[in-house]
Amino acid sequence: xxxxxxxxxxxxxxxxxxxxxxxxxxxxxxxxxxxxxxxxxxxxxxxxxxxxxxxxxxxxxxxxxxxxxxxxxxxxxxxxxxxxxxxxxxxxxxxxxxxxxxxxxxxxxxxxxxxxxxxxxxxxxxxxxxxxxxxxxxxxxxxxxxxxxxxxxxxxxxxxxxxxxxxxxxxxxxxxxxxxxxxxxxxxxxxxxxxxxxxxxxxxxxxxxxxxxxxxxxxxxxxxxxxxxxxxxxxxxxxxxxxxxxxxxxxxxxxxxxxxx
Amino acid sequence: xxxxxxxxxxxxxxxxxxxxxxxxxxxxxxxxxxxxxxxxxxxxxxxxxxxxxxxxxxxxxxxxxxxxxxxxxxxxxxxxxxxxxxxxxxxxxxxxxxxxxxxxxxxxxxxxxxxxxxxxxxxxxxxxxxxxxxxxxxxxxxxxxxxxxxxxxxxxxxxxxxxxxxxxxxxxxxxxxxxxxxxxxxxxxxxxxxxxxxxxxxxxxxxxxxxxxxxxxxxxxxxxxxxxxxxxxxxxxxxxxxxxxxxxxxxxxxxxxxxxxxxxxxxxxxxxxxxxxxxxxxxxxxxxxxxxxxxxxxxxxxxxxxxxxxxxxxxxxxxxxxxxxxxxxxxxxxxxxxxxxxxxx
Numbered sequence: 308x309x310x311x312x313x314x315x316x317x318x319x320x321x322x323x324x325x326x327x328x329x330x331x332x333x334x335x336x337x338x339x340x341x342x343x344x345x346x347x348x349x350x351x352x353x354x355x356x357x358x359x360x361x362x363x364x365x366x367x368x369x370x371x372x373x374x375x376x377x378x379x380x381x382x383x384x385x386x387x388x389x390x391x392x393x394x395x396x397x398x399x400x401x402x403x404x405x406x407x408x409x410x411x412x413x414x415x416x417x418x419x420x421x422x423x424x425x426x427x428x429x430x431x432x433x434x435x436x437x438x439x440x441x442x443x444x445x446x447x448x449x450x451x452x453x454x455x456x457x458x459x460x461x462x463x464x465x466x467x468x469x470x471x472x473x474x475x476x477x478x479x480x481x482x483x484x485x486x487x488x489x490x491x492x493x494x495x496x497x498x499x500x501x502x503x504x505x506x507x508x509x510x511x512x513x514x515x516x517x518x519x520x521x522x523x524x525x526x527x528x529x530x531x532x533x534x535x536x537x538x539x540x541x542x543x544x545x546x547x548x549x550x551x552x553x554x555x556x557x558x559x560x561x562x563x564x565x566x567x568x
Numbered sequence: 569x570x571x572x573x574x575x576x577x578x579x580x581x582x583x584x585x586x587x588x589x590x591x592x593x594x595x596x597x598x599x600x601x602x603x604x605x606x607x608x609x610x611x612x613x614x615x616x617x618x619x620x621x622x623x624x625x626x627x628x629x630x631x632x633x634x635x636x637x638x639x640x641x642x643x644x645x646x647x648x649x650x651x652x653x654x655x656x657x658x659x660x661x662x663x664x665x666x667x668x669x670x671x672x673x674x675x676x677x678x679x680x681x682x683x684x685x686x687x688x689x690x691x692x693x694x695x696x697x698x699x700x701x702x703x704x705x706x707x708x709x710x711x712x713x714x715x716x717x718x719x720x721x722x723x724x725x726x727x728x729x730x731x732x733x734x735x736x737x738x739x740x741x742x743x744x745x746x747x748x749x750x751x752x753x754x755x756x757x758x759x760x761x762x763x764x765x766x767x768x769x770x771x772x773x774x775x776x777x778x779x780x781x782x783x784x785x786x787x788x789x790x791x792x793x794x795x796x797x798x799x800x801x802x803x804x805x806x807x808x809x810x811x812x813x814x815x816x817x818x819x820x821x822x823x824x825x826x827x828x829x830x831x832x833x834x835x836x837x838x839x840x841x842x843x844x845x846x847x848x849x850x851x852x853x854x855x856x857x858x859x860x861x862x863x864x865x866x867x868x869x870x871x872x873x874x875x876x877x878x879x880x881x882x883x884x885x886x887x888x889x890x891x892x893x894x895x896x897x898x899x900x901x902x903x904x905x906x907x908x909x910x911x912x913x
Contacts, residue, residue, distance in 0.1 A: 387580075467650040470617045473637040474644045475664030475715055485663075489654045
């Protein structure tokens with residue numbers, strides 16, 4: 308009994324420590340700026356623009372991840388092939404590479420010295436210091452999260468459902484849209500949200516590729532560097548509040564549909 | 569109807585080779601074999617769901633080996649039913665209709681007919697997850713039949729059902745087969761089930777067909793020890809045959825006819841062996857005295873294992889007979905069987 312108690316209180320203490328460790332700094336930061344300062348901050352055009360840019364670029368990156376990542380996720384869930392492990396390893400790479408390295412890597416293929424960068428310049432596409440560059444970096448860091456979530460969703464669907472559908476006369480396309488997608492869309496949406504969240508939080512790679520136009524994390528960093536903690540806090544509060552509300556809304560929206568379905 | 573020629577399938581750990589089968593139109597064909605023999609893979613190959621390495625599959629004279637599954641007109645019902653969880657029962661059943669050119673009247677008629685004949689009307693708007701195993705099974709059958717397939721493939725349809733439902737579903741299957749006149753190919757690992765339902769069948773083991781033919785033939789004249797074991801020939805012995813006698817070690821068994829000398833096997837069904845506590849006045853040629861080693865309850869009957877010298881026979885006895893003769897382990901007993909009950913191969 309004593310041992311059990313010791314075990315229980317031990318785990319309990321660890322749990323409390325972890326939760327406090329995560330919530331305390333966040334709550335402190337959220338509570339720090341006064342309402343007046345918050346209002347003043349959001350009325351600042353630069354702040355508003357940076358937040359809008361962060362959100363829209365991240366949404367676009369998530370959309371691109373969805374379009375490009377879905378077929379790959381499906382392939383990984385359904386087929387066994389030589390080199391599958393390697394492909395999965397490559398998809399994991401953006402998660403493990405240090406963020407500034409990602410930025411440098413992207414610049415090294417898109418720079419003028421590289422044939423690919425030359426090609427992009429000829430096409431009139433600029434990566435360095437542009438929204439295109441920001442979205443590119445975001446897709447790079449976010450797409451693994453989408454692919455993993457979508458693959459998990461596809462894995463959970465028995466291939467037999469697709470087999471039955473096809474034997475009943477449905478083509479592969481019809482089968483995907485009538486059976487696979489309706490059963491996997493929740494996982495896919497979860498993946499989109501994760502990819503979006505990851506894209507919004509990216510700083511290290513973006514600051515190298517595009518300091519301007521300024522996304523919210525870069526602005527927070529700049530204000531902290533030039534003016535100090537007090538001036539960066541309100542921007543941070545606005546960024547995470549808006550993100551939390553958006554994700555919360557999405558959650559509510561999807562769980563409602565689950566009930567009606 | 570279905571003709572499979574030299575089929576070779578290699579997939580994952582499975583390697584099916586030299587598969588040759590012929591299934592006649594309107595046949596109820598049983599594909600039997602132990603678990604892991606590759607039965608389901610063969611079904612999926614016929615439906616076009618797994619790639620084929622070589623060989624050909626023909627349906628009604630048409631080579632379908634390279635045809636995509638949706639163009640084959642072959643329905644498959646899986647062991648786990650594989651109902652679409654996001655569709656209602658009626659929409660599950662209706663699923664295949666949209667891909668065919670069928671008038672609306674005809675569609676509705678087919679749906680209602682199937683709902684009625686499978687007793688599913690009251691479940692039409694339910695979600696498949698809320699159904700019992702037997703109900704799910706009937707939905708899966710209706711979904712497969714609504715497109716009027718040329719061939720219906722059934723993957724162990726009875727194994728996931730309660731024993732009480734099995735009998736019911738067996739009757740339903742027979743009835744459906746007569747109604748739809750579809751050619752049915754059914755996979756099972758249970759020989760008794762196959763015997764009750766099928767006309768003809770094949771036994772598949774470790775990637776190849778061991779034997780195929782009429783069910784009674786498989787049952788009575790197995791051509792290999794594997795088939796004999798599978799169909800429940802418990803008394804299976806390697807023998808030396810000379811003249812009209814077969815020798816199991818030092819035990820002489822009379823075959824009643826000569827069959828060519830040499831090595832071979834004999835098999836005797838356990839229900840063909842009669843036990844008695846004394847000598848019988850009987851025409852049965854083979855009579856041995858032995859000692860009961862073990863009595864195993866099989867529900868309605870008992871399996872009695874009798875040692876004659878070093879050789880172990882197995883006989884089936886009803887509970888009544890067991891009690892009447894007071895058979896118990898360690899008791900001495902006589903066993904008899906007719907020479908016509910001996911199957912040699």
